[in-house]
Amino acid sequence: MANKVIYVMYDDDGVLKDGAKKLVSKGIKIADAFSPFPIHGIDPIIGVKNTRLGIMAFIYGLTGLTLATVGMRYFMIVDWPMNIGGKPNFTYLDNILSFIPITFEFTVLCAAHGMAITYLLKNKTLPGMPAQNPDPRTTDDKFVLEIRTADNSIDEKELDELIKDTGYIEIDKKNI
Amino acid sequence: MQKEAAIREPLILGHKTYHDITEDVCRPIEDKAPKMWYILFGIALIVGLYGVGCILYLLGTGVGVWGLNKTIGWAWDITNFVWWVGIGHAGTLISAVLLLFRQKWRMAINRSAEAMTIFAVFMAGLFPLIHMGRLWVGYWVLPIPNQFGSLWVNFNSPLLWDVFAISTYLSVSLVFWYIGLIPDFATIRDRAKKPVAKKMYTILSFGWSGRAKHWNRFEMVSLVLAGLATPLVFSVHSIVSFDFATSVIPGWHTTIFPPYFVAGAVFSGFAMVQTLLLIMRKAMSLEAYIHTKHVEYMNIVIMVTGSIVGTAYITELFISWYSGVEYEAYAFLNRATGPYWWAYFAMMTCNVISPQLMWFRKLRRSLLFTFFISIVVNIGMWFERYVIIMTSLHRDYLPSSWSMHYPSPIDIGVYIGTIGLFFTFFLLFARFFPVLALNEIKSILKGSGQSYKESPDYHKNH
Numbered sequence: 001m002a003n004k005v006i007y008v009m010y011d012d013d014g015v016l017k018d019g020a021k022k023l024v025s026k027g028i029k030i031a032d033a034f035s036p037f038p039i040h041g042i043d044p045i046i047g048v049k050n051t052r053l054g055i056m057a058f059i060y061g062l063t064g065l066t067l068a069t070v071g072m073r074y075f076m077i078v079d080w081p082m083n084i085g086g087k088p089n090f091t092y093l094d095n096i097l098s099f100i101p102i103t104f105e106f107t108v109l110c111a112a113h114g115m116a117i118t119y120l121l122k123n124k125t126l127p128g129m130p131a132q133n134p135d136p137r138t139t140d141d142k143f144v145l146e147i148r149t150a151d152n153s154i155d156e157k158e159l160d161e162l163i164k165d166t167g168y169i170e171i172d173k174k175n176i
Numbered sequence: 177m178q179k180e181a182a183i184r185e186p187l188i189l190g191h192k193t194y195h196d197i198t199e200d201v202c203r204p205i206e207d208k209a210p211k212m213w214y215i216l217f218g219i220a221l222i223v224g225l226y227g228v229g230c231i232l233y234l235l236g237t238g239v240g241v242w243g244l245n246k247t248i249g250w251a252w253d254i255t256n257f258v259w260w261v262g263i264g265h266a267g268t269l270i271s272a273v274l275l276l277f278r279q280k281w282r283m284a285i286n287r288s289a290e291a292m293t294i295f296a297v298f299m300a301g302l303f304p305l306i307h308m309g310r311l312w313v314g315y316w317v318l319p320i321p322n323q324f325g326s327l328w329v330n331f332n333s334p335l336l337w338d339v340f341a342i343s344t345y346l347s348v349s350l351v352f353w354y355i356g357l358i359p360d361f362a363t364i365r366d367r368a369k370k371p372v373a374k375k376m377y378t379i380l381s382f383g384w385s386g387r388a389k390h391w392n393r394f395e396m397v398s399l400v401l402a403g404l405a406t407p408l409v410f411s412v413h414s415i416v417s418f419d420f421a422t423s424v425i426p427g428w429h430t431t432i433f434p435p436y437f438v439a440g441a442v443f444s445g446f447a448m449v450q451t452l453l454l455i456m457r458k459a460m461s462l463e464a465y466i467h468t469k470h471v472e473y474m475n476i477v478i479m480v481t482g483s484i485v486g487t488a489y490i491t492e493l494f495i496s497w498y499s500g501v502e503y504e505a506y507a508f509l510n511r512a513t514g515p516y517w518w519a520y521f522a523m524m525t526c527n528v529i530s531p532q533l534m535w536f537r538k539l540r541r542s543l544l545f546t547f548f549i550s551i552v553v554n555i556g557m558w559f560e561r562y563v564i565i566m567t568s569l570h571r572d573y574l575p576s577s578w579s580m581h582y583p584s585p586i587d588i589g590v591y592i593g594t595i596g597l598f599f600t601f602f603l604l605f606a607r608f609f610p611v612l613a614l615n616e617i618k619s620i621l622k623g624s625g626q627s628y629k630e631s632p633d634y635h636k637n638h
Contacts, residue, residue: 014622032387032388032389033387033388034385034386034387034388035386035388035391036194036198036359036363036386036614036615036618037359037391037614037615037616037618037619038391038392038394038395038615038619039388039391040619042388043388043392046388048388048389048392050392050396051389051392051393051396053393053396053397053400054396054400057400057404061404071319072331075319075328075329075331076328076331076332079326079328080325080326080327080328082330084330084332084333085332087332095332098331098332099331101334101337101340101341101411101415101418102331102336102337102340104407104411105337105340105341105344105408105411106340106344108344108348108404108405108407108408109340109344109347109348111400111404112347112348112351112352112401112404112405113347113348113351115397115400115401116351116355116397116401119355119393119394119397120382122393123385123390123393124383125358125382125383125384125385125390126382126383127379127380127382128378128379128382128383129382129383130378130383131362131365131366131378131381131383131384131385132383132384132385132387133362133366133384133385133386133387136366136367137366138366138386139359139362139363139365139366139384139386140194140195140198140363140366140367141193141194141195141198141618
């Protein structure tokens with residue numbers, strides 16, 4: 001039997017969520033869900049793990065913080081100390097008050113851009129990439145579940161029976 | 177799905193479905209532009225190009241073409257800069273701070289407010305750049321290794337903090353805005369029929385899929401960016417106020433400046449959002465999504481921040497007398513009764529009295545009145561900066577250098593030009609970009625849509 005990917009289309013996010021719950025309770029593995037907006041609560045049902053991008057943002061932020069501190073210490077204290085209005089600048093700590101605004105801005109700059117770039121790369125969404133959704137209507141008002149026969153040990157007919165109960169509006173099978 | 181109180185006004189009026197939302201937002205982009213759009217765009221472009229001409233003349237001739245003199249070395253340039261940065265504060269406030277507070281009404285206005293922010297910060301950024309006179313050495317503000325003995329920029333200076341604050345604010349806002357736009361560009365891409373449009377929106381939408389994992393990441397990125405942008409919004413205008421507050425000029429040397437500038441920025445930003453959206457909702461028939469309730473919420477923000485600004489004005493006056501510093505006391509006496517009394521009077525009327533009218537429910541729910549007040553506030557906030565800058569400078573410590581400032585035609589041309597450019601950008605945005613955050617509006621349809629809220633099932637199960 002050829003491996004197939006089945007796209008089951010729904011016209012409501014609630015129906016899709018209930019359908020996914022039903023299928024999962026019967027032991028079906030759902031590969032993915034496509035929707036025009038985030039369906040809250042779908043992730044634990046189909047087993048999508050929470051993203052770790054937040055941790056990445058924190059690391060990028062720390063990088064920015066370190067770079068700003070090291071940079072300003074070198075520019076203003078080590079390399080070319082200047083007497084500016086008599087502000088104390090013998091050590092970095094003497095002068096730290098003046099450096100806080102830029103340290104903060106640079107931390108935010110690195111955290112935000114680092115996270116955004118990681119997000120785009122992880123998603124494989126970059127300028128000019130071809131559309132990845134199975135049906136153009138999934139960005140409008142339709143919701144699609146993707147089920148792969150390779151992931152599921154049960155017979156295709158049985159699978160069809162189970163899917164029939166979930167109230168879908170369209171079904172599309174593709175050999176892969 | 178989140179439920180909300182039945183007595184809370186629905187945010188989406190009428191019996192909309194998910195598809196209706198797509199249709200309503202995409203139609204203006206797919207249809208031919210109305211004649212009015214071309215007329216407005218033409219006017220904005222001509223005004224904007226006149227401004228570009230003035231800037232080129234300035235760059236070719238020198239900053240002397242402005243009406244500055246030896247006493248008043250900072251005038252319309254910095255006034256316009258602060259005015260535009262202030263306007264640029266509403267967008268990120270709406271999309272970041274209100275996201276953290278889970279305010280759903282922001283979803284109808286965040287996209288266009290953020291666009292407004294970005295264009296306003298562009299305009300703001302122009303002024304410090306052209307006031308350098310030699311635009312081409314603008315990169316000297318960055319700490320780049322160089323052969324001037326390696327001479328670094330001065331990290332003790334608020335002007336340099338400003339460089340970092342404004343550029344971080346601009347680029348982070350741009351990224352935040354664009355990440356939200358990607359799924360909506362995908363919607364337009366999947367609907368597009370004409371090959372050129374299809375190609376363009378394919379490039380713009382980055383191949384967005386809408387799969388569950390991507391939405392999971394999308395929500396995390398939005399949340400973290402909102403968390404980062406929130407302190408950023410407050411820091412940016414605080415730092416702008418440091419440009420004045422860390423100096424020793426009477427009238428500027430004030431610790432109240434950072435909070436007072438931030439409140440003023442939000443105040444003027446929301447006023448500009450009102451001005452733009454009241455026209456846009458009508459022109460693009462988006463009345464079901466941006467309606468009286470949204471306008472009322474924004475008017476409440478204007479009222480609150482306007483009151484903070486008013487309190488700050490009066491505190492400043494009181495402290496100038498109470499401090500016992502005669503220079504400070506004179507600066508404020510001169511501000512209110514000196515040769516610039518008319519600007520002070522305009523500022524007080526527009527910023528202190530007009531927002532108080534919003535206490536009346538009838539007035540803050542009146543669209544026409546709101547539009548009128550939003551213009552008044554924008555004028556008032558320009559005068560605020562003008563008063564702070566001009567009246568503090570024109571009376572020097574040395575009476576023989578006392579002076580007045582008269583704007584030159586180039587001063588006026590550059591300012592009017594930035595308004596033209598701003599509207600040129602905004603009109604382009606309204607023509608080619610989804611002006612509502614489609615995916616966010618759809619996600620609140622069942623919780624806050626009228627037809628769902630009125631259905632008998634709304635408060636059952638779930």
